Amino acid sequence: MSNPTAEASTANSTALPSSPPGAPRWARVFGAGLLALILLVGAMFAHHALSGHGSFDHHMSIGANDTHRP
Amino acid sequence: MTLSPPLRKLALTLHISVSVGWLGAIACFIALALCCLGRTDSATARAAYLAMSTIGWRVVAPLSVASLLSGLALSLGTIWGLFRHYWVVFKLAINLLALPVLWMFLRSLDAAVASLSAMPTDIGSLKNPAPLIHSTLALLLILAATILSVYKPRGLTPHGWRKQQDHSNIAPTTPPRSLTAS
Numbered sequence: 001m002s003n004p005t006a007e008a009s010t011a012n013s014t015a016l017p018s019s020p021p022g023a024p025r026w027a028r029v030f031g032a033g034l035l036a037l038i039l040l041v042g043a044m045f046a047h048h049a050l051s052g053h054g055s056f057d058h059h060m061s062i063g064a065n066d067t068h069r070p
Numbered sequence: 071m072t073l074s075p076p077l078r079k080l081a082l083t084l085h086i087s088v089s090v091g092w093l094g095a096i097a098c099f100i101a102l103a104l105c106c107l108g109r110t111d112s113a114t115a116r117a118a119y120l121a122m123s124t125i126g127w128r129v130v131a132p133l134s135v136a137s138l139l140s141g142l143a144l145s146l147g148t149i150w151g152l153f154r155h156y157w158v159v160f161k162l163a164i165n166l167l168a169l170p171v172l173w174m175f176l177r178s179l180d181a182a183v184a185s186l187s188a189m190p191t192d193i194g195s196l197k198n199p200a201p202l203i204h205s206t207l208a209l210l211l212i213l214a215a216t217i218l219s220v221y222k223p224r225g226l227t228p229h230g231w232r233k234q235q236d237h238s239n240i241a242p243t244t245p246p247r248s249l250t251a252s
Binding site: 020021023024026027030031034037038041045 | 156157160163164167171174214223224225226227228231232
């Protein structure tokens with residue numbers, strides 16, 4: 001008489017992996033850096049859009065941004 | 071849809087050409103931005119701003135769009151796919167990040183050029199580090215994309231892994247070499 005538990009155990013040991021492997025280390029590091037850059041750019045856009053200095057154009061407008069320039 | 075070998079080579083040639091051209095155009099941009107920062111005469115700095123605006127709209131912007139489109143055609147038309155490998159996804163993200171930043175920066179540059187002709191400007195206000203910062207960051211990003219293209223580091227995304235499983239009767243624990251590197 002067959003043992004269902006043993007069969008299931010054997011089947012599990014040779015079964016296809018059901019979940020994808022995790023991202024490699026380089027991808028995690030690179031992705032984190034890229035995400036940080038995207039967030040930084042988004043924050044800068046939001047800052048320029050929400051600040052009282054007006055649009056993003058103001059940041060680069062020569063002669064009008066002397067108090068705003070880094 | 072898979073591109074035929076001649077079409078694939080054509081798309082690859084186009085993609086490399088426009089991407090390298092984009093890199094070269096940004097190098098020119100950096101030279102002009104440095105010229106603005108280093109010069110003490112306003113006429114040269116104004117000329118550099120005009121040149122940056124022209125190069126930006128007529129060279130950098132078209133090349134960036136062409137790089138995106140040729141890259142999309144190349145990835146969707148070959149075994150690499152668009153979302154199967156991390157390095158392809160990162161290249162796409164870099165390009166999609168660069169495009170809106172470039173567009174907004176060029177609009178800002180246009181505002182600067184317009185104000186140059188509208189009002190007398192002292193050299194101090196012309197020495198704005200924004201063009202140099204933007205172009206240097208763009209150069210670093212495109213260099214990173216170039217390195218990814220050349221080395222094609224291993225790594226399947228979950229979507230790529232599932233696609234690979236669908237097309238394979240056996241279940242490899244690691245992706246086959248033919249898919250992850252060329």
